[in-house]
Amino acid sequence: MARVTAQDVAEAAGVSLATVDRVLNNRKGVKDSTIERVTEAMDRLNFVRDQAAANLARGRSYRFTFIVSAGETAFFSDIRSEIDAARALAAKDRIEVGMVAVPPLDPQAIVDAIEGRGETIGDGVALVAVESQVVRDAIKRLRAKGVHVVTFISDIPNSARERFVGIDNVAAGRVAASLLKRFVCAPAGDVAVVAGSGTLRDHVERRMGFEQVMRAECPHLTVLPWIEGEEMAGVVEEKLSKLLAENPEVVGLYSLGGGTRGVIDAIRAADQDLRVVTTELSEHTRAALIAGDIDAVLVQDPSHEVRSAIRVLKAFTDGTAVNEKQERIRIEIFMRDNLP
């Protein structure tokens, strides 16, 4: 029951270790018939190449850089500390993880961060994208240099990025609508939407998904013009309080970006009977869920996302396949009863 090594395969196939190695790393200079004999022996003996030994021999190490928003929302400070946490874990596998925090919503800052790092950016980059042509171009230049690129949290389609690591934000918006539709029992009423930023694709997509479902399935509910909160609790509270005061028929609320603390403060003050779905799991949303001020919170798991981005970049660098099941990023729905 001992492990099968390349040496065993060589003996079984009647070739030398060198030849097995050539086949294993598909180097040229091996007859097709020999390749076949060797691969046959491999799966007959159930040979699995030992990752540890292979990595060691290759002496390969990896260097990935995260480019994330320096924004002060609960979500992004979570993301940043998760990257720090992942760094220690990744180091064990010879993966160095760098991080650059850039001013939020500033495409040029992202580009500068990339260019500024030069070659030290490493083998792969995970970046929180902002919709902009300069970012698209920067991604293309990275790819041209052989650097692997994934977008992270917020996508930028029609770019050269190889993958998006994050949730399906349209689906998140749809789920929010689907929940509110079922939560709201009033025969008719208004629904308020508190948005974050119009330049963040993830926010735009959530809004899209939300409106899709509202329009298609909730003729009895009227979606009010959205509130732009700019992710700042103070701004959100002020605008939302005003809106609630002016619209007594509001029966539902979806907050799809940052500044959730402002949402909570406003609805507590307003004391209307409305169903609320928000994003971000912070101490404030936790408390509000428990108190019953909020009905559900839709979140993504930053810790999973960071680990996933690293694994995906490593797979790209190694040229191996991505384990799709493991890398699926879920939209998590928290209610009072399944808070972690």
Next chain:
Amino acid sequence: MARVTAQDVAEAAGVSLATVDRVLNNRKGVKDSTIERVTEAMDRLNFVRDQAAANLARGRSYRFTFIVSAGETAFFSDIRSEIDAARALAAKDRIEVGMVAVPPLDPQAIVDAIEGRGETIGDGVALVAVESQVVRDAIKRLRAKGVHVVTFISDIPNSARERFVGIDNVAAGRVAASLLKRFVCAPAGDVAVVAGSGTLRDHVERRMGFEQVMRAECPHLTVLPWIEGEEMAGVVEEKLSKLLAENPEVVGLYSLGGGTRGVIDAIRAADQDLRVVTTELSEHTRAALIAGDIDAVLVQDPSHEVRSAIRVLKAFTDGTAVNEKQERIRIEIFMRDNLP
């Protein structure tokens, strides 16, 4: 920027490689002051022991065995194929994964499977527990032999198992109730519960959680006596159809175990207006979600659970810490709009 090796640490601390090695693996025979000098050098140089090299040198390999139900529910056949899938992945890390499928709900079968394997059971066991003293005893015997044990999917508390890998089933039941409470708009009505087996702790716990919330928060809803479906679609359909016919006031339904196909057939036939929450994501529940026959499905991700169990057993075997964030098993809530 080259990697820091144990040799570098030795030079920095002014000792030999052998001494660093002694410190690294806390072997005896090193003066305290020297230990201090070495560890100081380690974190000054930011030394991280190379897992690949360490594993290779140790020549250690792992052997874990899953003991799972041979039941024909969609969920368990999923679990079994995920174990097969994980086997290939684990092999790369010198982990051999075995599986024994035992007749469902039979404690003695579990014990026999354990005893029957003898020493070949390996370094760790993940088992789908059934409430029973003989199982508890078997776990204790395994632990006494130094075999690590985690329960999987279904827990057995007050046993010697070192950890439970699975969702918080009480919470799942609570979430189901919390959703139904919000979904149901009728001022009053009945709620039906379709249970699986009374001997499976996970089913019992879900039911507990469900009733907790119903009793505490939904005085307007009456929970009807539960239906025991024995996880068989035919049985479920028959009993549920009968119940629906006899109780026209049913406005909500929670199906917490297998045989969901029977639930779907019954509610389609009954054509009542009721909100439905079930478990298991199969082709049937998918279709029913899309058709609107079901409102939400609460599931656990078998693929994640299998990988988690393997990682946890490995951590126990190595005596290293478990990464709690990574090993948290989520209760996933699927609606029509976030189906994967």
Next chain:
DNA sequence: CGTGTTTTGATTGACGTACATCAAAACATC
């Protein structure tokens, strides 16, 4: 058959750590 080319074998030295051994040095004790 000789020539050139392709394929294979044999061998060697990494990679970074684990682990064991023996000798040398440092230290403690009387």
Next chain:
DNA sequence: GATGTTTTGATGTACGTCAATCAAAACACG
């Protein structure tokens, strides 16, 4: 200062693969 003990150094082998070398063998082609 002789003795015994603890601590350290020096060294070597092993793990399984990668990568490179050079020589030998097999093959193709005219």
